[in-house]
Amino acid sequence: MRRVSKITAACAVAAALALTATSCGESSTESSGSEGKLKVGMAYDVGGRGDNSFNDSAARGLDKAKAELDVETKELTAKSGETPADREQRLTSLAEGGYNPVIGVGFAYQAAIEKVATSHPDTTFGLIDSVSDAENVASIVFTEEQGSYLAGVAAALKSKDGRVGFIGGVDLPLIKKFAAGFQQGVKDTDPKAEVQIQYLSTGSDLSGFGSPDKGRAAAKGMLDKGADVIFAAAGGSGAGAIEAVANKEGAWAIGVDSDQAKDPALSKYADSILTSVVKNVDSGVFDLIKSVEEGKPLSGTQAYSLAEDGVSLTTTGGHLSDIQGKIDEAKKKIVDGSIEVKTTT
Structure with missing residues (x-):
């Protein structure tokens, strides 16, 4: 099992945010950026940023990357009752928009990520809470x-x-x-x-x-x-x-x-x-983004256990x-x- 260093609390967001709505009913948040910055795409599960739970933990990792790595970001959120095709479309739009890595928050993204990753082999995908064998997917799991x-x-x-x-x-x-x-x-x-x-x-x-x-x-x-x-x-x-x-x-x-x-x-x-x-989903998200930023993108299963403070009690x-x-x-x-x-x- 890969050892993972404990990540400190997430930093404040520095970039300005603009909220819009997409045609399929999802919400979208995009940070302002400039050419040359790493572009990170985040696809949240239902509830998205502000759910006070799982999605927010992933969001903290993205915020840390914005503050420390100065990345450009785009955040999309799933809607209730959507089809697998909606998830595929969301991930595809991020990959085709030049976002790399593209991160799917939650096991429900597994099938969609595996399909989209195959057609976008030069993009690194992050899959949280499930495991994929695709070469360009980093599976971020916890004990x-x-x-x-x-x-x-x-x-x-x-x-x-x-x-x-x-x-x-x-x-x-x-x-x-x-x-x-x-x-x-x-x-x-x-x-x-x-x-x-x-x-x-x-x-x-x-x-x-x-x-x-x-x-x-x-x-x-x-x-x-x-x-x-x-x-x-x-x-x-x-x-x-x-x-x-x-x-x-x-x-x-x-x-x-x-x-x-x-x-x-x-x-x-x-x-x-x-x-x-x-x-500590934020740790997994930040580690993946940092690996891409350094030109050494993670792949395979990245396991975060109690020994590495991947899970803990507050x-x-x-x-x-x-x-x-x-x-x-x-x-x-x-x-x-x-x-x-x-x-x-």
Whole structure:
């Protein structure tokens, strides 16, 4: 596994932005630039920049590249209910516009990236959260289950009655990795604990990632059954879950992908957010852009694990301070191989 250095927090955006709309209903953001600059194309999943979760983590990597590498950028965002052809068109428009690398944020871009990469062999593509064998694609993946294991340890130690919950956006293998790690961490810490697991949508229905109302209802159902710590790995739906938990005295929410306690849109719930399982997508995005800028574009699988701080738990609010020692102990055991974290429940 390639070792990845820890990346510092993202820098501020220096370039002016202009927002427009495209013919297929997606949103587009383009930075001003000049001839000779590296041009980076970013294709977000539904929710795009401002989703307070997965897409925003990728956006931080792009912002860091803008600030430190002075790149020109164009950002396009998927819309709900679009077809695979829409994703192909989005990636093609970026590649044909001279953007290199072109980065697809999320596993849903895999088929489209593989098709477009074949017809644009001189362009480097980044695929986040899935793996492609195409020679000009860098597959950026994370050990979500390891970060989730630590969240499970925290949940078990903070729960009053050993009843906790996991809400997944969609019952996909990627999200099941979060569930598996979380459940294992809870059970290893408190064998008598009960873990409720619920998915908001199934199969090809990806609405579970963008339905705060579904997240809110699922969390309320778990709270009504006695859960007092709930971890939601559900994209934008997680905001609804966090809101429901915040309305229950003594309950804790666990965020995902970004430090959700620092999210302005969720700031009023910050005191109820125990921690967040962060996937440092920004590190993967920045590393890929920098590799192209240096003329040595990455390809193949780029794995970001707990050992390289590819995943981690946030400490905002100091809510973990009384149990940090036990979390650190669990992390050490995962890194040295004493604990092997499962990827399926």
